[in-house]
Amino acid sequence: MTMSLAHATEVRKLDGLLPLWVGIGVYALLLAVGSGLLNDPDTYWQITLGQWMLDHHAVPRTDLYSFTMQGQPWISTQWLAQVAYALAYNIGGWAGPVVLAAASASLAIALLAHFLTARLARTPTLIILAATPALMAGHMLARPHVLAMPIMVAWVAGLVAAMDRKGVPSFWLLPLMALWANLHGGFVLGLALIGPIALEAIWHAPKDKQARALLHWIVFGLCALAASCITPYGWEALMASRRILSLGAALAVIGEWRPANFGKAGPLEFSVLAAFAFVLWRGIRLPPMRIVLVLGFVYMALGHVRNAEVLALLAPLVLAKPLGEQLGRDDDRDVASSPGRLLLAGIALCLIAGTVIVASIRQYTPSERAAPIAAVDALKKLNVSRVFNDYDFGGYLIWRGVPTFIDGRTELFGEKLMVDHNDASGLAKPDNLFRLLKDYEINATFMRTESAATKLLDRIDGWEKVYSDELATIHVRKDVPGEKVK
Template sequence: MTVPAIHLTETAGARSFVLPLLVGTGVLVFLLLFGDSLLQDSDSYWQIETGRWILAHGTVPTVDSFSFSKAGEPWQSSSWLAQLIFALAMQAGWAGPVIVTALAVAAALAMFTAYLERYASALVTAALALAAMVLIMPHVLARPHMLALPVMVAWFIGLIDAADRKAAPPWALLLVMALWANLHGGFVFGLMLIGPLGLEALRQAEPQRRLSLALRWAAFGIAAVAACCATPYGWGTLLAATKILSLGEVLSTLGEWASSDFSKFGTFEASLLALLGIALARGLTLPWPRLLLVLGLVHMALVHVRSIEHYALLVPMIAARPWALQLGLARKSAEAKPDLAPPAWAGVVAVIAIIAATIAAAPRLHYRFDEPQVPERALAAVQAHGAKRIFNAYIFGGYLISRHVPVFIDGRAELYGEARVMDMMRATAGRDPAALDRMLTGNDIDATMLPPSAAAVRQMDERPGWRRLYADDIAVVHVRD
């Protein structure tokens, strides 16, 4: 196994940039053609409004200024840089956030393709890139986690390449972690990758080098934790990023944090079966650190659907090198002719040209946000009535914030806490009328704004002292009589 491993390492990066460029361009064009699909989460509204707040005040938020139910309470944004980018992009209308998101996803898939092409044919690499895109597509939204996607891929490639070199990660990789920590709270996942990939490096290293290598990986891990704190919030960044995981029951009610559903056959199940079938049919195995990492990623994807993107992008890269060795692809990679590849500067020029063309096309791109989350006419009716304190549905919070209306609740579940969010969910669903009473009376609510499908709408129709003011297909408004 030693000789093929050397061949693989020596030819890493020797392939042409053409296939990654084609994949990235294809992803970019696809997302721009179907850009409306990126605008289906009302959280995008408050994310952009937070970025505007940062621009207006020249600092990051430390207390809540968007709600009346939690006004002035401590809150910090774990995605302040991404929100700033979205706010700047929004100057071009919704085309701006769509373009920024599309470029980020395209970059992530291009890097994914470039890594896999080291160990697989162009056809297999393209097929895996397509499969990864299909898996992550339901989670591709104009939100900060997409801007962090290429950063995650770059971080992982840096770690796994170091492990395969039987060396510690380069210190320059800490800059990637610092960027990730400012873009999105998912950087905690990046820290978790250091352990298993460090073990993989030790497994491959000669016994006499393992102690010194372990110390270097440990030093890198400590430095990575420190790099996470290179944000306006300092050490508070770590605490803020872990708050979302303490929401308990809330995580099972929010769509992106729900468990994977296998009641109907879907792409995630198909990918799991394909992974298992190929491994069993070909007798393929993984070194134990990589196996543990794959099992961990599968577990994450089963528990929370939003983790499917980690599974889709990282599992193929984890298996690529070991499986290429076992399938005898090492020598074929070694026989590649790098001198036939276009010069690297041509790839840089092509990337710049694509980005410039995309930005130039922005004025001609017109997208609309998902209408069921935009209660524009309902809000106009509330404002005409003079109501100030609106008991709004969870999905309407982002839009109301964008209209500078103080909200009762919005997508910042970590601010409101498990008890408040669950009371809201049960009350809206009509399962807890007592919770609805508490929230209406305890917060001096003078109007409610709920989707027509909410069971609480019927309760409000029958509630003494309240009357229906407005209704359409998006929202129903009740006010005090």
């Protein structure tokens, strides 16, 4: 009996510490694969823009980096995250953005674990927490959306907690919305979720309290909308997010915006099918509005693979309470102990020391495929000003101070130019290539060596190959009229 009681006590202690250990485990894993967080060319221009803001003590309102859209209106709804990454880079080199992104992602998962442990038994909690990093892995990059992840989890957890208790949310959540709106344009999702969650909470509230709850939710929603406008751009941030979502066909040419592909099973496809099978097996029942919310998250993830983290982090919040009621909860969960301040302080010191040691030993570097260093060195020696570049090279060109034809700021260039550039570089429409080279008075091209456009320019009179390596090739326009295939 004594041994059983001692064992139960230890289990409760472990339950109380589970979110902490989960966060530490994810953080350690991300530091171990740290260079993988830098496998995106957008990280270059995000840091460059952040440094510009630090230097000028201002936020951008026009395009600063391309020659195609130079001076056109453009704002950065991610300005605070970009400044944070620039500061991190200034402090620790490439290790800085890696540590910042890893800490933010692990905090988001720890917050999710904290929410689940109060509502679910250990086994389903651990299964969900094991699947979450796998779903997030494809979009786990040192970019602004990662810094917004813990804010997103905390915001939605606050709303769902109000829904769980058939009550109203605390106005103390509003600073989270203001912070989210300055970190990433995804704050629009946080605003959109207020409506359906409010409907669910009001519908199940006691009849005599529904009118008051409705008024409270309406006031909260209006305050949240106002909080989202507390940015250097005011309400313009809302419009910028809408422009990104209205890019139409342009989104289909960017890998992270493409739909899920069930032709080959990955973490997302496997998770959706496994969850569907589990629901059929156990006969899980959900209230109507929670079904709508979960289906919405699934639709977002299947429509654009970048939204897999939304499904991974937010769907469990909505499902936790009904799953706990139908699958059962551990009897000792309510008395699970929380970590003491002394323990937390000791762990924090160990994490800081471990981070410094790992960051000093590991040499974190971005992917070479996004950083054609030698090719840009050769390009800058040519002193050309109008370069038709590969989309993936745009971030590094900004980093090196070369004006771009196109880059990762998709909403700036618009649907037509994005699609035209994609069709030109891939020769889906060869005429587009010659039209863009002529209309924009291009005097050099800077494309991937294996691209179809590069291979065609090798055979076109009027263009000369002046540099080529396994990653990038440079062609310059000759003073020869006409563009004829050799």
